[in-house]
Amino acid sequence: MRCAYWGEILTATAKMRGARGAVIDGYHRDTPKVLEQHWPIFQPGQVCTGFWGLKMFENKLAQTKLASKIGIGQSKVSEILSGKRKPDLPFLKGVHKVLKIDASFLLEHV
Numbered sequence: 001m002r003c004a005y006w007g008e009i010l011t012a013t014a015k016m017r018g019a020r021g022a023v024i025d026g027y028h029r030d031t032p033k034v035l036e037q038h039w040p041i042f043q044p045g046q047v048c049t050g051f052w053g054l055k056m057f058e059n060k061l062a063q064t065k066l067a068s069k070i071g072i073g074q075s076k077v078s079e080i081l082s083g084k085r086k087p088d089l090p091f092l093k094g095v096h097k098v099l100k101i102d103a104s105f106l107l108e109h110v
Contacts, residue, residue: 006041008033015039042109051109052081055099070094086110 006022007030014022021040028034028041035057042051056066063081067074072090079085087095087110096103 008037011037011039051101052095052099055095055101059099061098066095066098069098 005026006024006028011022011030011034015037021042022028023042031053034041035053038054038057040051040054056062061069063077064074067077070077070091070093072094076085076091080087080091092103092106092110095101096106
């Protein structure tokens with residue numbers, strides 16, 4: 001069954017109990033509401049996606065704006081953020097520069 005068990009309610013509950021992020025073996029939903037709570041989610045096929053989303057939210061950047069700033073296509077950014085495509089070097093360099101994510105963190109987690 002392909003359904004998402006982690007979402008806005010579990011995020012709020014976990015935060016209330018003192019957790020600072022989630023590593024899940026499955027799917028998540030309610031992404032905008034989860035990101036509003038400044039909550040990183042790490043999951044198979046989407047390593048760092050929650051973190052990139054959080055940094056995009058903090059910088060008030062939509063996918064189209066991020067793609068423009070780093071000089072790659074919006075569809076490529078969308079595929080990387082959704083986990084359909086692995087991040088490549090131009091993308092990693094771009095998020096390092098634009099979102100100010102530490103390069104060593106990116107290399108360790110991709």
